Amino acid sequence: MNPMKVLITGANGQLGRDMQKLCQSASLDVTAAGSEVIDISDMRSVGTFIGGHQVDVIINCAAYNAVDLAETSWKKAFSVNGLGVRNLSIGANQIGALLVHFSTDYVFDGSLGRPYTIADTPRPVNRYGESKFLGESCIRDLADRYLLIRTSWVFGLGKDNFPIKIIRGRKDKQELKVVTDQVSSPTYTMDLARATLDLIRKKARGTFHVTNSGYCSRYEWAAHILDQAGWQGDLIPVTSDVFPSAAVRPAFSVLDNFGTEETLGYLLPDWKDATNRFLKELELTR
Numbered sequence: 094m095n096p097m098k099v100l101i102t103g104a105n106g107q108l109g110r111d112m113q114k115l116c117q118s119a120s121l122d123v124t125a126a127g128s129e130v131i132d133i134s135d136m137r138s139v140g141t142f143i144g145g146h147q148v149d150v151i152i153n154c155a156a157y158n159a160v161d162l163a164e165t166s167w168k169k170a171f172s173v174n175g176l177g178v179r180n181l182s183i184g185a186n187q188i189g190a191l192l193v194h195f196s197t198d199y200v201f202d203g204s205l206g207r208p209y210t211i212a213d214t215p216r217p218v219n220r221y222g223e224s225k226f227l228g229e230s231c232i233r234d235l236a237d238r239y240l241l242i243r244t245s246w247v248f249g250l251g252k253d254n255f256p257i258k259i260i261r262g263r264k265d266k267q268e269l270k271v272v273t274d275q276v277s278s279p280t281y282t283m284d285l286a287r288a289t290l291d292l293i294r295k296k297a298r299g300t301f302h303v304t305n306s307g308y309c310s311r312y313e314w315a316a317h318i319l320d321q322a323g324w325q326g327d328l329i330p331v332t333s334d335v336f337p338s339a340a341v342r343p344a345f346s347v348l349d350n351f352g353t354e355e356t357l358g359y360l361l362p363d364w365k366d367a368t369n370r371f372l373k374e375l376e377l378t379r
């Protein structure tokens with residue numbers, strides 16, 4: 094049997110890299126396209142590029158993730174996170190491919206007080222969340238076959254993510270302040286990529302929440318990272334008003350993985366275990 098043919102867009106991002114690595118190690122036929130190869134917001138070039146690549150699955154790892162900048166550059170965010178998904182949906186239909194796309198816990202307002210299930214109604218509180226919600230609407234309305242995966246607090250190699258900022262921020266410092274009023278589930282790209290490939294293989298369709306297990310505040314996550322790094326300084330719990338930012342963040346945007354566990358047959362590892370593996374991977378690459 095021929096190996097599954099996969100096109101990965103946004104291939105140089107955190108998730109794109111690990112998705113690529115995993116698909117290659119599974120001996121799939123992989124075309125990896127970074128933003129320099131395909132700009133998903135450009136309708137015509139998406140059509141031409143996809144038309145020239147008869148693949149079984151398109152995995153879209155491309156996104157505009159600058160949450161604060163999106164408040165002002167909202168047209169850019171809407172073009173990539175919204176219209177880009179429209180373009181890919183139409184392209185996937187043209188070649189009969191499954192479209193796999195990722196959305197975010199930030200489509201929810203964070204006020205529910207319990208983890209959000211796939212049955213809960215999105216109500217974004219910032220432009221980034223709105224742009225990702227537009228992408229969700231596009232894939233649902235347009236793609237013939239799709240897998241929409243919401244995830245949260247993504248970390249992996251290739252970007253200045255939260256763990257890297259904390260590790261770097263501790264250097265030469267005796268005190269660090271981190272917020273307690275943002276709570277979600279840190280999610281490691283290696284685990285997310287593996288679960289995504291398993292969902293594709295199981296022919297899953299529709300919407301899934303996929304995160305590492307458990308949840309924590311930014312403060313608790315930082316405390317764990319700093320503990321692993323053997324830092325001896327003072328970690329001070331603060332609330333978000335100490336760090337004024339352009340975009341409001343949801344307070345409690347944990348995603349309930351109900352439906353995912355039933356389909357995959359497993360839960361993703363705990364966020365602490367995932368963070369430890371990432372910190373090891375970071376060490377190996379330095």
Ligand SMILES: NC(=O)c1ccc[n+]([C@@H]2O[C@H](COP(=O)([O-])OP(=O)(O)OC[C@H]3O[C@@H](n4cnc5c(N)ncnc54)[C@H](OP(=O)(O)O)[C@@H]3O)[C@@H](O)[C@H]2O)c1
Pocket residue numbers: 102103104105106107108109127128129131132133134153154155156157158173177194195196197198244245246247248252
């Ligand atoms: N990061 C998080 O905390 C988080 C949380 C929840 C959900 N998610 C979602 O999870 C998915 C993966 O996120 P990630 O953290 O791996 O993203 P990432 O590291 O920010 O990578 C995104 C990639 O998309 C590329 N890109 C941007 N605009 C593009 C365009 N117009 N056409 C093609 N490629 C473009 C970027 O390339 P350039 O660098 O060249 O622009 C970058 O390589 C995304 O859908 C994201 O929204 C992320």
